[in-house]
Amino acid sequence: xxxxxAAKRKPTDYKSDLKPIWxxxxxxxxxxxxxxxxxxxxxxxxxxxxxxxxxxxxxxxxGFVSTYGFHSLHGRPLPVAMGVKxxxxxxxxxxxxxxxxxxxxGAGHFPHAARRNIDITYLVMDNEIYGxxxxxxxxxxxxxxKAPSTPWGNLETPLNTLAFAxxxxxxFVARGAxxxxxxxxxxxxxxxxxxxxxxxxxxxxxxxxxxxxxxxxELVTDVSPDHDxxxxxxxxDLALKGGFKLGILYREQRATLNDKYKALVEAxxxxxxxxxxxxxxxxxxxxxxxPTV
Amino acid sequence: MRRQIEGARGVAESVAACRPQxxxxxxxxxxTHIVEGLGVLVGTGALAGCxxxxxxxxxxxMSVAIGASAAGARAYTATASQGLLFMSExxxxxxxxxxxxxxxxxxxxxxxxxxxxxxxxxxxxQRDSGWIQLYAETSQEAIDLHVQAFRLAEEMSVPVxxxxxxxxxxxAFEPLEVPSQEDVDAxxxxxxxxxxxxxxxxxxxxxxxxxxxFTEVRYLAFHRQREAxxxxxxxxxxxxxxxxxxxxxxxxxxxxxxxxxxxLAMGSVLGTLKDTVDALRDEGIPIGVVxxxxxxPFPMAAVRAAVGGARTLIVLERAFSVGVGGIVSADVHMxxxxxxxxxxxxxxxxxxxxxxxxxxxxxxxxxxxxxLEPLTFLDLDRDLIDRELARVRARPRxxxxxxxxxxxxxxxxxxxx
Numbered sequence: 001x002x003x004x005x006a007a008k009r010k011p012t013d014y015k016s017d018l019k020p021i022w023x024x025x026x027x028x029x030x031x032x033x034x035x036x037x038x039x040x041x042x043x044x045x046x047x048x049x050x051x052x053x054x055x056x057x058x059x060x061x062x063g064f065v066s067t068y069g070f071h072s073l074h075g076r077p078l079p080v081a082m083g084v085k086x087x088x089x090x091x092x093x094x095x096x097x098x099x100x101x102x103x104x105x106g107a108g109h110f111p112h113a114a115r116r117n118i119d120i121t122y123l124v125m126d127n128e129i130y131g132x133x134x135x136x137x138x139x140x141x142x143x144x145x146k147a148p149s150t151p152w153g154n155l156e157t158p159l160n161t162l163a164f165a166x167x168x169x170x171x172f173v174a175r176g177a178x179x180x181x182x183x184x185x186x187x188x189x190x191x192x193x194x195x196x197x198x199x200x201x202x203x204x205x206x207x208x209x210x211x212x213x214x215x216x217x218e219l220v221t222d223v224s225p226d227h228d229x230x231x232x233x234x235x236x237d238l239a240l241k242g243g244f245k246l247g248i249l250y251r252e253q254r255a256t257l258n259d260k261y262k263a264l265v266e267a268x269x270x271x272x273x274x275x276x277x278x279x280x281x282x283x284x285x286x287x288x289x290x291p292t293v
Numbered sequence: 294m295r296r297q298i299e300g301a302r303g304v305a306e307s308v309a310a311c312r313p314q315x316x317x318x319x320x321x322x323x324x325t326h327i328v329e330g331l332g333v334l335v336g337t338g339a340l341a342g343c344x345x346x347x348x349x350x351x352x353x354x355m356s357v358a359i360g361a362s363a364a365g366a367r368a369y370t371a372t373a374s375q376g377l378l379f380m381s382e383x384x385x386x387x388x389x390x391x392x393x394x395x396x397x398x399x400x401x402x403x404x405x406x407x408x409x410x411x412x413x414x415x416x417x418x419q420r421d422s423g424w425i426q427l428y429a430e431t432s433q434e435a436i437d438l439h440v441q442a443f444r445l446a447e448e449m450s451v452p453v454x455x456x457x458x459x460x461x462x463x464x465a466f467e468p469l470e471v472p473s474q475e476d477v478d479a480x481x482x483x484x485x486x487x488x489x490x491x492x493x494x495x496x497x498x499x500x501x502x503x504x505x506x507f508t509e510v511r512y513l514a515f516h517r518q519r520e521a522x523x524x525x526x527x528x529x530x531x532x533x534x535x536x537x538x539x540x541x542x543x544x545x546x547x548x549x550x551x552x553x554x555x556x557l558a559m560g561s562v563l564g565t566l567k568d569t570v571d572a573l574r575d576e577g578i579p580i581g582v583v584x585x586x587x588x589x590p591f592p593m594a595a596v597r598a599a600v601g602g603a604r605t606l607i608v609l610e611r612a613f614s615v616g617v618g619g620i621v622s623a624d625v626h627m628x629x630x631x632x633x634x635x636x637x638x639x640x641x642x643x644x645x646x647x648x649x650x651x652x653x654x655x656x657x658x659x660x661x662x663x664x665l666e667p668l669t670f671l672d673l674d675r676d677l678i679d680r681e682l683a684r685v686r687a688r689p690r691x692x693x694x695x696x697x698x699x700x701x702x703x704x705x706x707x708x709x710x
Contacts, residue, residue: 105351107349134325148332148333150347151332
């Protein structure tokens with residue numbers, strides 16, 4: 001990609017030569033289609049875009065996109081994506097994966113990526129099941145759900161990933177669905193335009209092992225136009241109340257990790273030892289308390 | 294009674310007959326059928342008195358098993374490949390504390406490149422973790438080894454890993470006999486922990502130990518495995534007496550009596566190897582096979598006795614140490630130090646590549662003719678390697694090797710930018 005094409009790119013420009021190997025009817029097709037459209041709408045340069053994934057059905061996604069891709073380890077897309085973004089802040093970085101990858105084995109990375117406000121987008125295809133290993137319960141599976149790994153039904157309470165995201169300090173939190181590609185495309189566009197850590201939970205049914213598609217289609221409604229996405233308490237309230245609200249729950253602008261590093265480097269450039277000492281002394285004795293987010 | 298069942302199902306039933314009290318489950322191919330099988334047995338009530346715990350990762354699986362074992366429960370889990378590596382820190386913890394957890398490893402390659410198929414790289418990477426490692430040749434042996442493993446682990450207060458080849462054994466259906474509950478109850482006494490978190494007699498587990506005693510505590514782990522060398526054949530003999538099957542032990546020999554050449558290997562490849570050797574024997578070539586069951590502890594004396602008479606010794610391995618070559622070979626060569634033998638290491642069947650009779654025959658005939666290199670990668674496609682090396686020489690940014698090679702073999706049509 002030495003020269004950028006003059007015409008705006010089309011969704012098909014982002015298709016790789018590899019055909020998705022998902023099951024017919026899998027929600028992930030809708031997510032992939034939305035991703036192609038969002039990339040086209042943003043006219044992303046494939047040579048400046050990286051899709052990072054973990055392990056699972058949905059983590060096969062980078063192979064189907066003509067941008068750079070990184071199929072990493074189970075649960076590790078966020079730290080890999082963070083490494084990519086820190087090393088080269090000019091790249092558009094999007095991490096993708098499933099609910100098992102992101103919220104079981106890899107859950108430890110999520111709050112830290114969120115609170116650091118690293119400027120990446122994390123798109124989770126949430127099917128409330130482990131699909132690749134054929135249908136065991138995941139952290140977002142419903143209580144009492146029967147699966148091969150839950151002989152008496154799932155005894156656990158599902159993780160509320162939206163509330164988790166808001167509580168962890170994600171600066172953009174939204175929910176979309178694979179069966180509403182128009183909205184999901186818009187959400188991906190906005191998430192990628194957002195400066196900071198953006199999280200999208202994409203409801204994406206596993207039609208083989210946990211098919212909630214028809215039920216979900218009936219249950220979803222849009223986030224009310226009256227909802228103030230800048231109001232964190234309202235966002236948390238919405239996240240706790242209902243699982244089927246599609247749209248942006250929360251959005252705030254605050255400095256990204258890259259911004260802060262950059263500022264630090266700039267400040268250091270113009271600084272000398274006396275100034276540093278002065279700054280250090282000024283901070284001495286300052287009250288130390290829990291930061292408010 | 295023999296039934297036509299999947300290897301994984303047989304292992305699940307065998308483990309259930311050992312009455313585990315805590316089973317930790319996290320899905321990973323090709324192990325998943327085993328814990329799912331146990332889930333069904335718990336669900337139907339066939340396995341009573343067992344807590345079946347779904348955890349969030351393999352690291353949690355082993356950690357829960359450690360906690361359960363410390364609380365005095367018979368604890369079991371199963372994993373493979375990346376999962377085993379992810380639990381590595383906890384593996385050392387279990388063995389260092391002397392907690393007798395039993396675990397099945399459905400052997401699978403480790404990435405990158407990601408690969409779900411069978412080889413021994415996963416278990417080999419935990420060679421020094423302090424776990425006993427027993428390798429099953431057949432699904433029936435895997436079934437039998439689990440019954441022996443619980444007894445061995447609990448007697449010695451050492452965790453035991455039963456390794457069975459992923460897919461080849463875990464997913465194959467064949468007539469298998471699962472020991473009956475009565476027979477297992479007679480063979481395996483209830484778990485009497487050497488250490489236990491008991492409110493009536495409080496202890497703490499996990500003390501920090503400095504230079505003053507670290508060597509001694511670690512030496513005891515070594516000592517326990519050395520003791521296990523003696524117990525493994527005794528338990529196998531007890532098992533044979535009780536169940537009528539010759540499973541387990543330190544190693545098995547096949548047609549080694551007058552063998553000029555002996556091939557040593559582990560796991561399911563032994564079947565193909567024996568068939569190949571039978572054909573060569575028919576042609577008058579005196580070859581024998583040694584199947585190693587106990588890799589940790591490593592039976593130095595038994596290996597020396599089994600292979601010492603051969604002029605040529607070939608170690609066939611399903612994994613390798615990058616930068617060296619053989620892993621099993623290194624131990625075998627220690628066992629035969631000083632003997633007048635030619636030694637060969639053959640790395641075969643990585644990432645699920647079939648180890649065929651044709652390739653084994655060619656390799657064995659090469660060995661007979663003195664043409665076999667000291668280190669050989671069986672069926673290595675030299676042309677693919679040369680093409681990638683040429684790319685590396687031609688361009689500083691030659692790209693990811695795996696993707697390049699997949700493009701060469703036509704698996705991936707993706708174009709580079």
